[in-house]
Amino acid sequence: MSKKPKLLWLQSLTCNGNSHSFFNHSDLFSILSHFELIHFPLIDTKYTLEDVLNKRVNCDILIIEGSIKHGLEKCGVDIATLIDYYANEAKYIITAGTCATFGGMFKEYDSDNINGFAFDRDKAIDNFSKFRKKLISLPGCPIHPKWLSYVLLMIANKKNIPLDDKNRPQELYSITVHTGCVRNEYFEWKIDTHGFGHKEGCSFYENGCQGPFTRGSCNKILWNDVSSKTIIGTPCFGCTEPDFPKERLFFTKTNMGIPQKMPLEVPKRAYLTITGVAKSFNIKRLERKLIEYNNDN
């Protein structure tokens, strides 16, 4: 008998994106070696989905992917009820992705019947009080593979994970996506990127970047070990947040030329003061192209 914690990955209403995201992990096998894999949607495991559906397996860690939809069945088994069954059984419950955590994108189709496991957007629902002691929320659309491996390895190493009020690990979600973005210098001096497709400039002023008020460590722990949306000039769409997806995702909503939504907990007055000062200088280096490819020197 293996004494490794039993890991069960269960899908509800999902795009499979979290499974694929996790599968990209560069250390997948060393991570999985700490667990007995009961079921994972991409890997051939000892138990079949039918075993899982018929409650023939046990689990210590339950990973939920996808939003919970009332009445959703697989082979005549009600998935919400099945998730409850394993949730009671498990010692840890991880909601992997924004769908499983807050309801996510698919909630928009049938908002009353589709929710996260323990949240309806930012509102805690019954499951939160019921399972809060063993719940770990990992929002993100999809989850970052290394956020999940951090949680799994903390559990495997019997360490306590400091959580915030929504049970998100603080070590992952206490900073914003803005932290570590290579465009920070342009943000400081309030220089826009002027359209798409430029190395220079920041996407906060026109292109809708939500990095400064979105919790997550996309720019601290890079995506696929190499990059992130904001680094390559795509705005952050706030996909870790309870209200993802908002609308007009490629535009900054402004008020008299100033972004409507402020960086997390920054008072508008403070922001305006700094902006006024920063904009009064005309810093040539930051206005120029970074690289002149046709330079003959």
Place this chain on the structure above:
Amino acid sequence: MIIKKLIEKVEGEANLSFEFKDGKISNVDIIFNIYRGIEEILKGKPTRDALVITPRVCGICNHAHLIASVRAIEDGLKNNSLEFTLTQKAKDIREFTLACELIQNHIKWLYLTIYPYLERLLKIERSDNHTLKASYIANTITKAMAIFAGQWPHSSYAVVGGVTCDPTYLDTIQSLSHIEDAIRFYEKVVIGMNLDDYLAIESISNLDKLGGDFAKLLYLLGKNEFAKIGKSFDRFISFSDSHISKKAKSIITTVSAVELKFVKEYKQKDSFAKGVKYKNRYFEVGPLARAMINKEPIVKSLHKKYKDATLTRVYARVHEVALLLKQTKEILQNLDVTQESCVLDSKIDINNITGIGTVEAARGSLIHKLEVENSLIKSYDIITPTQWNLSNNAVAAKAMIGLDSEDIASFVFRTFDVCSVCTTH
């Protein structure tokens, strides 16, 4: 007699119901019973938001959805007489990231969907290295791709008029190293020979040079009748031009033009997935279709002998990886980073347009159609590759009819690289 089977790990699940008459399968119903309403969610949204929403149709081919979506909007703008041409750089980068997505997909299919189930079916010793191999490629290729796309899955880096990234040679060189790693893997592990030498093989008689897991797979398939079974309509279709395909159809090896207006979707009973036909006929899409249309010599040579049997279908998919690896390397070696990334203003109004975007996704042609009114999406229609292959009575069903075991039929089904997730959008 009816036997029901749950097929899992095919990008979601599908329920198959086999009807047997005189010991042979006489009918197969393929049922997908999940629906996520993505087309409904898109209604009333600002047009550009489709670039964030449609990738979430599917965790494995999200990028293809992004490209189909951006092409649909661009097509709509052009129909409205806005004139613009993407730079070669933007086109190349899009083709590159798309090719990367196809490569990781095909390799995952080979090692996660095909090998384990074939070994189980044939009751032969199971090797547990398959997952490791799939994971190596998934990791390597998505790195190469994320350098341009920011992340995989669910990037939205293709925008109207180009791409958001503005890579340096530092980026292309790093990405190239990952592609070279992937090529080395393909050479050492999958084909057991040099990539260029492999691509020079044009006929079955020279396939004896092939080694690696591919040769082993072909041997197992050939020995177990898969060169004879799994035949379907022998009609193939593709709706976009790319390195690996042309917009055309192939009927008993005759290639001719196609028009999108003849594509028709219809409702199917008991299933949330719609069926789709071209001029009222079923067509196969995917790597085999692309190779037949593109007259890929080695695939044609196999087809000549085995027609569209399972062996030929499997071959075409693994073979396509070789074409794509070579293409990705060439794109990176020749990419001119000094061109513009995006030729359109990020704020141009997108209003009152209808457009169609097509793309060759891993499993075949993907079509997005949209209509925009008052700057909001009025309707959005997605036709996925799996709909072509898996409608009831269509390509996969025909390939299974006449077989005498539901287990063998289920394997034939898997060779189509089913995507239940996409189909249940």
